[in-house]
Amino acid sequence: MTEHKIPLISLPPYKINDLSFSTMSGQVKDYWHDLIGTTDAFKQTKGVGVVAFVLDTAYKVTHPDLYDNVLHEYCVTFTDDKVDNNNQKHGDHVAGLIAGTDNNIGIIGVAPATKLVLVRCLNGNGQGYENWIADAIKYCADVDLGEHNNDKRIINMSLGMSGTSRLIENALKYVNSKGVFVVCAAGNSGYDGKRDSVNAPAIYDDLVISVSSINEKDQFSDFSSGGVAVDIAAYGENIYSTYGDYGYASLDGTSMATPIVTGACALILSKWGDVINTHRDLEIHLKNNAKDLGISGEDNYFGAGALKLEGAIKNNPNPIEPPIIEQPKLFKFAFSDLRTIKWKDNGTNNYIKVKEIVLSINATEKAESVYDNMKEKYLEFFDGSVAELNNVDFHEILHLTVDNLTKHFSDRNLQVDFISMKCYDNKKRIILF
Numbered sequence: 095m096t097e098h099k100i101p102l103i104s105l106p107p108y109k110i111n112d113l114s115f116s117t118m119s120g121q122v123k124d125y126w127h128d129l130i131g132t133t134d135a136f137k138q139t140k141g142v143g144v145v146a147f148v149l150d151t152a153y154k155v156t157h158p159d160l161y162d163n164v165l166h167e168y169c170v171t172f173t174d175d176k177v178d179n180n181n182q183k184h185g186d187h188v189a190g191l192i193a194g195t196d197n198n199i200g201i202i203g204v205a206p207a208t209k210l211v212l213v214r215c216l217n218g219n220g221q222g223y224e225n226w227i228a229d230a231i232k233y234c235a236d237v238d239l240g241e242h243n244n245d246k247r248i249i250n251m252s253l254g255m256s257g258t259s260r261l262i263e264n265a266l267k268y269v270n271s272k273g274v275f276v277v278c279a280a281g282n283s284g285y286d287g288k289r290d291s292v293n294a295p296a297i298y299d300d301l302v303i304s305v306s307s308i309n310e311k312d313q314f315s316d317f318s319s320g321g322v323a324v325d326i327a328a329y330g331e332n333i334y335s336t337y338g339d340y341g342y343a344s345l346d347g348t349s350m351a352t353p354i355v356t357g358a359c360a361l362i363l364s365k366w367g368d369v370i371n372t373h374r375d376l377e378i379h380l381k382n383n384a385k386d387l388g389i390s391g392e393d394n395y396f397g398a399g400a401l402k403l404e405g406a407i408k409n410n411p412n413p414i415e416p417p418i419i420e421q422p423k424l425f426k427f428a429f430s431d432l433r434t435i436k437w438k439d440n441g442t443n444n445y446i447k448v449k450e451i452v453l454s455i456n457a458t459e460k461a462e463s464v465y466d467n468m469k470e471k472y473l474e475f476f477d478g479s480v481a482e483l484n485n486v487d488f489h490e491i492l493h494l495t496v497d498n499l500t501k502h503f504s505d506r507n508l509q510v511d512f513i514s515m516k517c518y519d520n521k522k523r524i525i526l527f
């Protein structure tokens with residue numbers, strides 16, 4: 095190991111509220127799950143196909159609420175105290191927030207199907223040197239993860255330093271170039287609205303997602319750092335997670351808000367990894383789907399606002415623009431034709447609400463016979479929602495009115511900007527077009 099052991103990196107000072115979770119029976123979802131929207135997100139993904147690296151105090155973990163989600167063989171330490179004991183339990187807490195196991199006990203993480211690699215780069219005093227951190231960062235891009243080698247990778251760093259570090263900045267550039275994402279705590283130095291207090295590495299704005307802390311009322315936490323580098327805010331007060339070999343504790347800090355964002359990014363990458371390739375792609379998508387807080391637009395307290403999963407999981411970050419047909423009254427197609435249309439207002443170029451969709455279907459005899467043999471028939475909209483098609487007569491004009499569609503989209507806003515026609519069989523294979 096190289097010997098340029100300056101400057102020192104530390105855990106942001108954090109507050110331990112309670113070492114017991116004694117009233118708990120079974121698995122408890124902490125309050126922030128509802129506020130960021132994990133219940134609906136879990137119907138789409140729990141984070142499979144993603145590996146989260148926790149650069150913190152822990153590397154050997156036995157906690158029953160973490161054990162199954164840890165890729166133990168890749169967990170390493172870069173500190174000089176090569177001890178097994180985890181006398182700082184900070185890393186366990188962070189890991190549990192990202193991917194605490196969905197079982198019958200304790201807590202559940204934001205992305206309970208994401209795998210964890212624990213990388214110890216802070217020692218028993220919660221401190222590390224810049225070369226430990228930089229080496230740990232590069233390890234996350236370089237390590238061969240075996241059967242998980244092609245999974246998306248994301249790094250959580252709930253740590254900070256008062257100065258800057260070229261070594262760490264270069265390590266971040268390196269992992270960015272390898273497609274590894276990074277989320278960092280803004281720090282717990284407080285913010286007066288004037289003097290920027292975001293710590294490194296969170297200040298490396300073009301390389302990492304930087305997280306400030308809010309409470310359950312969406313108010314900025316007294317302890318949270320703020321500044322131009324803040325990208326997003328997440329819950330960082332009274333946050334329960336795994337602590338030590340088998341315990342639980344409630345902690346305060348941007349250290350806790352940060353892994354909640356990392357877990358959310360793991361869900362996003364699990365769902366949309368094919369179209370999110372760069373740090374910038376992920377940052378824009380997180381921000382586009384956040385809930386604005388404080389003054390309108392991005393600000394130094396909340397960044398783009400409070401972390402929200404609903405839009406981030408539902409909305410395609412990179413929708414392919416379909417061809418445009420201007421104000422169609424009647425849309426005719428054959429099965430070999432254009433399969434996606436959208437309506438735009440001629441004058442304003444805004445999308446207009448579609449009251450009625452009128453389709454005139456001219457099918458080939460072969461298509462008609464395939465269609466007749468399908469067990470389930472769907473019309474798929476651009477956003478992925480589907481309506482069933484029943485009793486379509488290929489020789490008739492098919493009228494789908496808003497009322498008709500409402501039956502299938504009872505809780506949806508029926509502004510239909512896009513419609514794409516695909517027919518699926520009962521195994522969801524596309525058999526027409």
Ligand SMILES: [Ca+2]
Pocket residue numbers: 121159194195196197198199200201202
């Ligand atoms: Ca659990």
Ligand SMILES: [Ca+2]
Pocket residue numbers: 386387388389390391392393396397398399
């Ligand atoms: Ca704002």
